[in-house]
Amino acid sequence: MPLANRRIRAFLPVVVAIVGVVAVYLLSTGLSGYFVFLGISAITAIIAVMGLGVVTGSAGIIALSQLTFAAIGAWVVAWMSLNHVPGGFIVWLLAGGLAGGIAGILIGLPALRLRGVNLAVVTLGFAAAFDVMLVQIQFPGAVDGIPVDRPQAFSSDRDYFFFAGIVLVICALIVSWLQRSRIGSSWKAVAFSERGTAAVGQSVSAAKLSAFAVSAALGGISGGLLAGQVQLPFASSFTPLQSLALYILAVMSGTYLIDMAIFGGLLWVIVPELLKRWGVPQDWGFVVFGLLGIQAITSGSNLGEGIRGLLRRRRKAAAEGPVTGKLVEDPAADGGSDQPIPGTSVLDVFAVAEAAEPIPAGAPPVLEVRGLGVQFGQLKALDDVSLTVPQRSIMGLIGPNGAGKSTFVDAVSGFLPQHTGSVVLDGADISRTSPVKRARLGLRRTFQQDRVPPQLTVEAYVRFVARKRLDHDELADALAFLGCPPPEELLSTVDVGTRRLIEVAAAVLAGPRVLILDEPAAGLSHEEHLAFGHRLTRIPSRFDTAIILIEHDLDLVRSVCTELTVLDFGKVLAQGSSAEVLENPAVIKAYMGDAEISS
Numbered sequence: 001m002p003l004a005n006r007r008i009r010a011f012l013p014v015v016v017a018i019v020g021v022v023a024v025y026l027l028s029t030g031l032s033g034y035f036v037f038l039g040i041s042a043i044t045a046i047i048a049v050m051g052l053g054v055v056t057g058s059a060g061i062i063a064l065s066q067l068t069f070a071a072i073g074a075w076v077v078a079w080m081s082l083n084h085v086p087g088g089f090i091v092w093l094l095a096g097g098l099a100g101g102i103a104g105i106l107i108g109l110p111a112l113r114l115r116g117v118n119l120a121v122v123t124l125g126f127a128a129a130f131d132v133m134l135v136q137i138q139f140p141g142a143v144d145g146i147p148v149d150r151p152q153a154f155s156s157d158r159d160y161f162f163f164a165g166i167v168l169v170i171c172a173l174i175v176s177w178l179q180r181s182r183i184g185s186s187w188k189a190v191a192f193s194e195r196g197t198a199a200v201g202q203s204v205s206a207a208k209l210s211a212f213a214v215s216a217a218l219g220g221i222s223g224g225l226l227a228g229q230v231q232l233p234f235a236s237s238f239t240p241l242q243s244l245a246l247y248i249l250a251v252m253s254g255t256y257l258i259d260m261a262i263f264g265g266l267l268w269v270i271v272p273e274l275l276k277r278w279g280v281p282q283d284w285g286f287v288v289f290g291l292l293g294i295q296a297i298t299s300g301s302n303l304g305e306g307i308r309g310l311l312r313r314r315r316k317a318a319a320e321g322p323v324t325g326k327l328v329e330d331p332a333a334d335g336g337s338d339q340p341i342p343g344t345s346v347l348d349v350f351a352v353a354e355a356a357e358p359i360p361a362g363a364p365p366v367l368e369v370r371g372l373g374v375q376f377g378q379l380k381a382l383d384d385v386s387l388t389v390p391q392r393s394i395m396g397l398i399g400p401n402g403a404g405k406s407t408f409v410d411a412v413s414g415f416l417p418q419h420t421g422s423v424v425l426d427g428a429d430i431s432r433t434s435p436v437k438r439a440r441l442g443l444r445r446t447f448q449q450d451r452v453p454p455q456l457t458v459e460a461y462v463r464f465v466a467r468k469r470l471d472h473d474e475l476a477d478a479l480a481f482l483g484c485p486p487p488e489e490l491l492s493t494v495d496v497g498t499r500r501l502i503e504v505a506a507a508v509l510a511g512p513r514v515l516i517l518d519e520p521a522a523g524l525s526h527e528e529h530l531a532f533g534h535r536l537t538r539i540p541s542r543f544d545t546a547i548i549l550i551e552h553d554l555d556l557v558r559s560v561c562t563e564l565t566v567l568d569f570g571k572v573l574a575q576g577s578s579a580e581v582l583e584n585p586a587v588i589k590a591y592m593g594d595a596e597i598s599s
């Protein structure tokens, strides 16, 4: 993407925010009094569903207590107003948001180990318990009819509407910035795969807790604003049933997208209003939301994604040629940077990669695995497996199906902490460290199954995985080098085989000491396999990385790997140079019927 376009994209949220403030000002002066009041209600609902967009839409966590966090925010604001806490309404509102955020973390902590229905039960239970308590203790000032003070400069309904609009715009700017930041990427990653998230060095707990905290803080601010709107808040505005309906609305609309949060908040106000005008009891609004929610869940999509998908398809159809993202002869032609890769041209890649670069004799080891053992019940999936990976080498790890290759990767990368034996990286024993720590120390892996979160763009994903500052050109060059689509491409629009390549490119850009690739070229054609392999051979010297490659395509293994380790029934069957090992009769026997060794 040209520099000018990137700058426009960076400033777009600010421009939209300014337009938003102007629009709210015009509405606050132009609307009739009744609609001004409804407008404030819509703004509080938008902020609450925006929070659900973070925890549910982005992080994929079921949270059915959003209006309980709103009640906490409202309670804090009412209490501070009653006690004339210095600082005025803005400070009270911030305190309400903070209280909501802290409550979110407290609920999030026990919920870290829960998923799906269990988490739904816990959050709904919390909402129900708080509701009972709220009815008992009441909001401060409610019994004596002492109203919450609004900000002095915004005390009329019209002015308060404008104030609420400014709060909304600030919240939207913060959420938009967070969504595009590393934290936002971690939410989307954790929603797609917790193992994939940990494997790139991101703490899963931190990702989930931050989503809970931000979402609940937005709930708290929404409730605080509502307290200022109605001035005498009551528990009936924050029931568990309403939280449930709000959740359905968020799922249905896709409120991790800011525009859809606005749409969802408007719907929250418009549907009951229309029912009232038609003489239908407003509780039927819940039925309407329920039906829309069922439609969203059964279709597996939401309104926001549906509309965006439609617009994307139309744009693509109008464009001259489709983006393929597959390996091509000229990386630049694949949408990457048209600047030559320093020291590398396409011809250069293919010329040098006729065979893997030999490892310098006596290269020191970067990874030493000693006596690795993993047992599942009675099955010894790995039995006394040892191997040494020299710096900047490419070691192939092969074996028939069920030989223990994936178990080896899981054990070495820390996902099977019960393994025996030792794993030594750069001379340090990392056998007892977590997957997150191992990734941060420079031991990275990819997965056999797709673990690339589709909600991200290629660029956001690569930056998230790399965990370091990357120059845009450096990033585009590395993507083009491996035949990946351009940085701005959305991952959901890319086929699975290409997503695997992007996974490799991102892991490489992290600059790991050792990179374990578990069947990285699955999903590519045989020719693409080989082209990918040729590029792979350039990685160790270019990125100072050693590679362990797990692969069934023995042509690829032969052309890429300098050394091989063969596993069979969890034991090392053969080890040595690729040529020697592939001629070994025991290896040929083990592969009979599994794969064909071409000579």
Ligand SMILES: Nc1ncnc2c1ncn2[C@@H]1O[C@H](COP(=O)(O)OP(=O)(O)OP(=O)(O)O)[C@@H](O)[C@H]1O
Residues within 6 Å of the ligand: 376, 379, 381, 399, 400, 401, 402, 403, 404, 405, 406, 407, 408
């Ligand atoms: N979680 C588990 N529980 C029980 N057995 C397991 C588990 N994971 C793997 N196994 C068993 O351990 C053995 C090794 O499996 P593994 O997946 O590591 O083989 P693999 O070489 O990667 O096979 P493939 O090439 O098909 O991916 C197999 O017999 C498998 O059934």
